[in-house]
Amino acid sequence: QVQLVESGGGLVQPGGSLRLSCATSGFTFSLTTMNWYRQAPGKERELVASITSNGKSTTYADSVKDRFTISRDNDKKTVDLQMNSLKPEDGAVYYCNMKIWEDDYWGQGTQVTVSA
Numbered sequence: 001q002v003q004l005v006e007s008g009g010g011l012v013q014p015g016g017s018l019r020l021s022c023a024t025s026g027f028t029f030s031l032t033t034m035n036w037y038r039q040a041p042g043k044e045r046e047l048v049a050s051i052t053s054n055g056k057s058t059t060y061a062d063s064v065k066d067r068f069t070i071s072r073d074n075d076k077k078t079v080d081l082q083m084n085s086l087k088p089e090d091g092a093v094y095y096c097n098m099k100i101w102e103d104d105y106w107g108q109g110t111q112v113t114v115s116a
Contacts, residue, residue: 009110022096038092
C-alpha cells in the first residue's frame with residue numbers, strides 16, 4: 001500500500017532553516033508528481049510546492065517562493081523540502097502528498113514551529 005512518511009520538522013528561530021524529507025513506498029515514485037502541503041491552526045491546508053516526476057519542473061506558493069526548494073531522488077524514492085529564511089507564519093504541520101487518478105494520499109505530517 002501507499003506509504004508517505006515525513007520527517008525533519010522541529011522548532012527553529014525566525015530566519016533559520018529546516019529540511020523536511022518524505023520517504024515513500026507502494027507506488028511508482030518515478031512517475032508521480034509529488035507535493036508538499038501545510039496546514040496552520042485554524043487555516044485551510046495549502047499547497048506549498050510541487051515537483052514533476054522527472055524533477056525538471058517545480059512550482060511554489062507565492063509566500064514561499066525564493067525561500068523554499070523542493071527536490072526529489074527517484075532512486076531513493078524521497079522528496080525533500082528545504083526551507084530557508086523561515087518566518088513565524090511558516091509554522092504549520094507539513095504534509096507530503098501525491099495523487100493517483102482522483103485519490104489523494106497523505107503522510108502523517110511533521111510539525112514545524114518558527115519562534116524565538
